[in-house]
Amino acid sequence: MPIRANDEEVCIPPGHAARILVEDISVEFPIVGSEGRSLRKMLAEAASDRFGVGRRQRVFVRALRHVSFALNDGDRVALVGANGSGKSTLLRVLAGVYDPVAGRLMVEGRVAPLLTMGMGVRDDISGWENVRLCGTLMNLSAREITRIGPEVASFSELGEFMSLPVSTYSLGMRARLAFSIATALEPEILLVDEIFGAGDASFAAKAAARMTELMERSRILVFSSHSEALLKKFCRLAIWLDGGRMQAFGPIDGVLDQYKSQVQKLSAGQLQHLATSAA
Amino acid sequence: MATLSRPIVDSHWQESATAELRAGLGSVRMWAMLAHFDVVSRYRRTAIGPFWQTLTLAIFVGSLGFVYSALFNMEVSTYVPFLTASLLPWLFISTIINEGCTVFVEGEPIIKNTRVPLSMFAFRVTLRNFIVLLHNLPVLVLVLLILGSPVGWPVLLAPLGLVLILINAPWVVLVLGLLTTRFRDIQQLVAILLQVTFLVTPIMWSPALLGGGRAFIAELNPLHHFLEVFRAPVLGAVPAALSYGVVLITTLVGWTGALALFRRYRSRVAYWL
Numbered sequence: 384m385p386i387r388a389n390d391e392e393v394c395i396p397p398g399h400a401a402r403i404l405v406e407d408i409s410v411e412f413p414i415v416g417s418e419g420r421s422l423r424k425m426l427a428e429a430a431s432d433r434f435g436v437g438r439r440q441r442v443f444v445r446a447l448r449h450v451s452f453a454l455n456d457g458d459r460v461a462l463v464g465a466n467g468s469g470k471s472t473l474l475r476v477l478a479g480v481y482d483p484v485a486g487r488l489m490v491e492g493r494v495a496p497l498l499t500m501g502m503g504v505r506d507d508i509s510g511w512e513n514v515r516l517c518g519t520l521m522n523l524s525a526r527e528i529t530r531i532g533p534e535v536a537s538f539s540e541l542g543e544f545m546s547l548p549v550s551t552y553s554l555g556m557r558a559r560l561a562f563s564i565a566t567a568l569e570p571e572i573l574l575v576d577e578i579f580g581a582g583d584a585s586f587a588a589k590a591a592a593r594m595t596e597l598m599e600r601s602r603i604l605v606f607s608s609h610s611e612a613l614l615k616k617f618c619r620l621a622i623w624l625d626g627g628r629m630q631a632f633g634p635i636d637g638v639l640d641q642y643k644s645q646v647q648k649l650s651a652g653q654l655q656h657l658a659t660s661a662a
Numbered sequence: 663m664a665t666l667s668r669p670i671v672d673s674h675w676q677e678s679a680t681a682e683l684r685a686g687l688g689s690v691r692m693w694a695m696l697a698h699f700d701v702v703s704r705y706r707r708t709a710i711g712p713f714w715q716t717l718t719l720a721i722f723v724g725s726l727g728f729v730y731s732a733l734f735n736m737e738v739s740t741y742v743p744f745l746t747a748s749l750l751p752w753l754f755i756s757t758i759i760n761e762g763c764t765v766f767v768e769g770e771p772i773i774k775n776t777r778v779p780l781s782m783f784a785f786r787v788t789l790r791n792f793i794v795l796l797h798n799l800p801v802l803v804l805v806l807l808i809l810g811s812p813v814g815w816p817v818l819l820a821p822l823g824l825v826l827i828l829i830n831a832p833w834v835v836l837v838l839g840l841l842t843t844r845f846r847d848i849q850q851l852v853a854i855l856l857q858v859t860f861l862v863t864p865i866m867w868s869p870a871l872l873g874g875g876r877a878f879i880a881e882l883n884p885l886h887h888f889l890e891v892f893r894a895p896v897l898g899a900v901p902a903a904l905s906y907g908v909v910l911i912t913t914l915v916g917w918t919g920a921l922a923l924f925r926r927y928r929s930r931v932a933y934w935l
Contacts, residue, residue, distance in 0.1 A: 412933055475932075479777030482929030496776055503772050507703035519695045520772060548706070 401492030408486030495570030686781030
């Protein structure tokens with residue numbers, strides 16, 4: 384499998400270039416409480432190599448298997464694959480949340496993970512207080528937090544509600560606050576999971592515009608989505624994950640073609656299977 | 663839009679447990695702010711705020727003091743200061759143990775979404791309970807003043823006792839946090855054990871009551887020595903060398919064990935959550 388998709392060298396002074404190096408990374412999820420025999424038996428019969436049985440008969444899921452790639456400044460990568468193929472896990476590994484069981488990871492550059500809505504936003508404190516808290520958790524300086532405060536208030540259109548506890552907000556308002564805080568700063572490496580969306584229709588348009596701006600200005604983008612149009616809009620490269628394995632890495636059109644043809648093959652096979660079992 | 667000034671994620675997966683602990687301590691802005699909002703939000707919309715803690719201890723001491731001094735046939739002026747000086751550190755220790763069990767579960771929204779030093783959450787729990795302890799101190803001072811207990815020079819050793827209790831809190835939280843995140847039953851077990859501990863440790867009763875050859879019941883209990891390094895100085899006595907010894911050894915053994923456990927399992931916490 385290629386370590387680098389694009390062969391042209393990116394010449395940016397050292398110390399300023401963003402870079403991600405993923406070498407032979409594997410991630411396994413323990414299924415805690417899986418010591419029961421029936422579950423093991425069931426999984427054994429499923430005959431999928433996605434599951435393994437480790438020490439003390441504990442079942443684990445192979446979430447990522449020997450994934451390797453390198454991304455350089457300017458790379459915008461789409462993550463494609465079916466549900467459960469490892470896209471979100473890979474994003475979390477890049478964000479530093481999951482420590483891989485094997486392999487090497489190097490991330491150079493300021494990372495902003497936009498993985499789930501409302502990271503760290505607390506119900507029991509006000510909008511303003513959430514700006515301070517989340518800003519601190521995002522490792523911003525006191526000056527930066529002061530600077531983004533009014534920005535968040537105006538972008539989220541929360542107005543007077545900024546002084547009220549988040550528990551008084553509607554779901555949409557909560558989403559607007561979380562989105563505005565999470566995207567208030569411009570990161571070098573942007574990790575976006577598709578689940579990350581926000582607010583009602585009018586805010587969604589605004590949020591989309593900001594995401595567009597963020598994605599265009601980030602130096603490395605890793606973007607997981609099922610929307611081909613969105614992926615093609617932002618990304619030149621793509622990684623196709625299947626069952627935790629990297630099936631392809633390269634220019635987006637080629638990878639998407641490969642992915643789609645496999646999906647078609649699969650569904651054709653399923654149709655045939657259904658037809659035979661019906662007959 | 664502004665630009666971030668520092669990396670959020672670094673890639674030192676192989677950093678040592680002590681390095682991660684230093685990073686955790688260094689993230690003081692994060693854990694101080696978390697602890698601050700923990701305390702603030704708990705008492706939001708109450709009239710007297712965190713002074714509810716003060717009131718709780720005052721009510722506890724006021725009611726227990728009179729009943730138990732009669733029960734144990736002790737002077738109120740001897741028993742109430744003893745009870746207050748016991749309850750103050752005990753409330754801190756027991757809450758640390760209880761909240762240590764949920765430390766990582768509580769931090770899940772953060773742990774699952776961004777990379778922060780895990781040990782930071784242990785310092786957060788320690789700090790927020792220390793803030794509570796500070797709110798309880800006035801009760802002790804009032805009790806000593808009202809009942810006119812003579813305070814001698816040993817009282818100068820009381821802050822040292824507090825420090826000794828305080829530096830043990832983070833390792834307790836780390837160990838309980840790691841264990842309970844993996845084995846969720848432990849939290850229930852700890853809650854039961856704590857209730858029993860409250861009764862078998864000399865908190866409401868003075869170890870002097872044991873009498874004869876039965877003093878070992880208190881001496882064998884490390885928690886008794888943790889209470890003593892604070893309680894004895896407050897009541898005008900120098901803590902026994904044995905108490906300092908037990909506390910120091912527990913500190914060393916506890917931190918060593920916690921670091922070993924932390925080194926081995928901290929990267930699993932995100933998976934267990």
